[in-house]
Amino acid sequence: MKDQQLTSLLNQMTLEEKIAQLQQLAANFYEGAEEGGQITGPMASMGITDHMIENSGSVLGLSGAEQVIAVQEAHLRKNRLGIPLLMMADIVHGFKTIFPVPLAIGCSWDMERAELSAEIAAKEAAVSGVHVTFAPMADLVRDPRWGRVMESTGEDPYLNGRFARAFVRGFQGNDLTDDVSRLAACVKHFAAYGLSEGGRDYNTVDLSERQLREYYLPAYRAALDEGAEMVMTSFNTIDGIPISGNVKLLRQLLREEWGFDGVLISDWGAVKELIPHGVAEDEAEAALKAIKASVDIEMMTECYVHQLPALVADGQVDESIIDEAVLRILKLKQRLGLFENPLRGADIEKEREVIFCEAHRTAARELAVKSCVLLKNDQVLPLTTEQRIALIGPFANNGDILGPWSWLGSTEEASRLAPALEARAAAGKVTVAEGSGIESFTEEQWLEAKAVALEADVIVLALGEHSDMSGEAGSRSDICLPEAQRELLQRMKTLGKPIVVVLFNGRPLDLSGVIENADAILEAWFPGSEGGAAITSLLYGDENPSGRLTMSFPVSVGQIPVYYNHFNTGRPLHAPGADKRYVSQYLDIPNEPFLPFGFGLSYTTFSYSEPNLSGEIMTKDQPIKVTVTVTNTGNVQGEEVVQLYIRDISGEVVRPMKELKDFAKISLSPGECKEVSFTLTEAQLRYYHSDLSFSSDPGQFKLFVGPNSQEVKERDFRLTLA
Template structure:
């Protein structure tokens, strides 16, 4: 359909039909879907007429079922508009990749794009049109359960991942490529900054901070062509996002020129009432439509109240028309008017979903996402040594993470299976040791017996998937006490001990990292997790992951992040006795493990970096060079990182900001030069008047393997 035909179609629709296009309901509301429809319909006051004209459905997948729902929706109604099918394909459809926070530790945009492409292919042949991903919320507080769904604490790196995910999901031609899906970036805006790390909680910050740290990744996704945006649950400047006209109309649509579909998160329109910015559902509907929210997800404020609000003159019908037009444009771009069953293909579904190629890609990304946090000579394991595999994750399939949706734990490779593929299974003894949050003396005794008979202990510890994700904030981010007691008991044996962690957030590692000889952070690694971890533990693959979120020394520090501001009384490491400075009395200021950190089975040496000039300008970039050598005996991949600091800005600037990185593969004894071209544009920031520019003056540039261990040089920016 042409734009004129879409407008003509809207003109033919009744007001009620148009408003129904703005309604998104879960699958059980629709004929042909699994589940009962009468209960939810009654509780929400949804009528058959409303579902008959609804615009989209979420949570339905499988080629056969999607076809059945679409067929029932269109049957006998030539005027009917096809449904859009949307779903949470966050880090895989059926082939589950590592959770996004783990993916963020890969620093590998090509693999991330490939993972999104595979997820899109599996989802598309199963009938899904839109994925509610990527989530690009910047995160600084590991108490928040949804840090697992983000890629970390850095705005530049998050933006690069946002672009990679959108490219992977949508491809170069969303209209022509039926095995891609439309992406929906979320959660707009600043959902990751909730007070106290508590989900759905208040967000309050300056607009300069919002623009500087939190908005860039959303903007990057939109610059890559992302088709949809989802509103966040939180307030921004005292106004809930789903009713925030300044955020959605003025910034998103006006300043950024986004004219795609804006959808609320689940129930967020009606939540304007408990937030305290709407007295009732009618006011919630008015505020959301005026803010530019096109689709109301799983509440019925629009269908119940917008027709009356238009009739009374309180809402301009043009606002509804523009929302419907955006929805129809997306349906047209996806080709639904020509083929309402777009992509859904049972034969293709059987061929590609969870196929061997996809599992290999999941294994590779899991290998790249694990981060070696400590190693005192225990790893890599030797196949001829006997192993005691101990812990609640030894044989568990609960390694997919909380947003794996259609992923099956039965299809996941547990850690034991991975180890048994590399070593004689008769030399591996398994003992649970304890549960995730509790243990028994009998479990401890069995673990000690297995450990005494083994050459090396491999611990499989962490959080179960229900401890991370939405509504899973934690005030205590240590390992559960039962697991720490198990570690302490096993430490008394004096055996070499390596720990593998399965979790969705940076943890307070005390009681583990100080009690073990090696720690591998595996996160929730996905379908091929056990195989990938075994590849790393036995040295078939050299660990290359680097943290994209700092690990705190303790929960008392959080939020803790590398790109913080200085203070007027900074703590000076050279003057530790000074009292009246910004510090804690009982813990360090610095995180336990910094952003960008990760170990390898080899070692890398950095020469002193050099600058090609002591100054730069807008016309003359600056080149930074550093030689990096593999000084060990194993080939490995290093992530060379470049940071800058504006030494005297118009407003306070972070002590370090990541501006570039290079992944470098080196054979033993090999040296390579890494070159960074730094431009004036990379030195710009938002000033107090929100103008975006750089300031002439002195800058520091830092090069190193992480945000802490860097060499520093100085240069000047001239006009």
């Protein structure tokens, strides 16, 4: 269908039919769907009529080729103009084949594998009839109390932008019309949702426009520059205005300044939530503010369908605004090829071949390997085949390793740690005991675990969070391991055996009670469908850990927010000659995070040469080439993430102590040296000034190269703009 045909179709629609296109309803509203479509919020009586359903534009949470075909065909029989439905769902880190949670994928620093994970998720979802995924989440997060940190790729705007692009490429491919194995991507949550006060979900956000543009908007912009078809509004306020009614952020910045002409959808119930936020007196005012802010689709509340007809009739809303919104929705359906092929992609036979196939599981296993981060190793890992292993803990044989937003994943079919270890070790060398529950601990559990541990050479403790402890509405004020598990670990320590802790969790943790009692710690996150196999290959050294943290681990919750790209203050802790008390510090804990951004250990070691610069003066036309030689000084092959940071010594506004500007992931054999080169340009030194202009400042800069944000070698250079 061509653009002029879409305009003709729009002109045939009644006002009520247009407004119904702006309504998104859950699957169980539709004929042909089984009861219990995916619901993520409270269900209330909405006063939705059959006519509204027959003319609605999109469905939330429906999948499965048979159901999608049934719903779409039933809808087309009833829809006067034959306008097909859009099928949307949260395909965040896999469909049936579940990949590690996005925070874990971020720790891989591997854009190709991240893109592949989205491509596979799209293939499985598309063959099941899904058209749109509510991903990627591009929110920058500095507070691990926030449950949805597991959906982010971390605390750095540059790296988040790289991953956002990779996910969009994977989901969408090159041509949504011809490639029915891809999905339209919806970047979320616009904007700054990750800055919710206190790390509490749905909470207020307060920051300057300069900070918003500098740190929180770049990753969304990167996703849109990569071609993301949709944007989802966030639940929070910015400058006192909830996003779903925020004209400045949505219509002026997103639409007019950035030129985004795709579909903008509210998050679940967010339009009606303008009322409890306190900016709308009733549903009519909520609908008025959301449509004026250019929100095209209202998800799972009914303000538009009930209130827009009267708002148009009394002149408060010009029908042309509704026409613009409907046309954007119709164009997305056109780009997906739905007018020619309403059943796009849905294929019952192919579903059986594609979903959870061996090739997809292999890709999930490989990415899980790359996502795990070795946090500590006092010469305990890797394990050897002949060692007697006591595998103990609530995650020893637990399938709850998929993490939040894995609604079609199977915990029963997940690769669990116990059988994977038993298959890898020599016969009879692995003994398993639960030891404790996730939040419970009994003497009977302890006695069983103790007996198993006393017969072992090495204790492997599988500890962590239940998946409900993170994700949406999973905010926590205490981010330590649950007390029951810390008690188990502390008692195990008294047995005098080497202890390896494997952590399953969706956020950076306060490792108090863990770090001092464990001889080795492997951060596995929620590793997905192939987690057990991936972790086993790392524990036995079949694979070498290569993950690097993309979010700092705090010493304690009292440090939060703690992040690498912080400011120096006028009284920095380590200022020469400073009074030891009257500096910016805590009296009881360090300023620095327990584990910094970029950190991760390996079974080998690496050394770095001093960075070499092609020159010490940069201009707009003359970049600086940075080279450093990295050597594998250990005995096994390993991968290293070489990281490049800069610091602007004198900006018009205060600049961070370090900013990541580039990185390279390299593989080195034992004794091998490799020269790594980066080209640093003037454009990479630009930032938002106090007047919101975007430019660089001449003057002195520092450049840092190293394996993480703390262990770096530095050089100076100057930028000259004359």
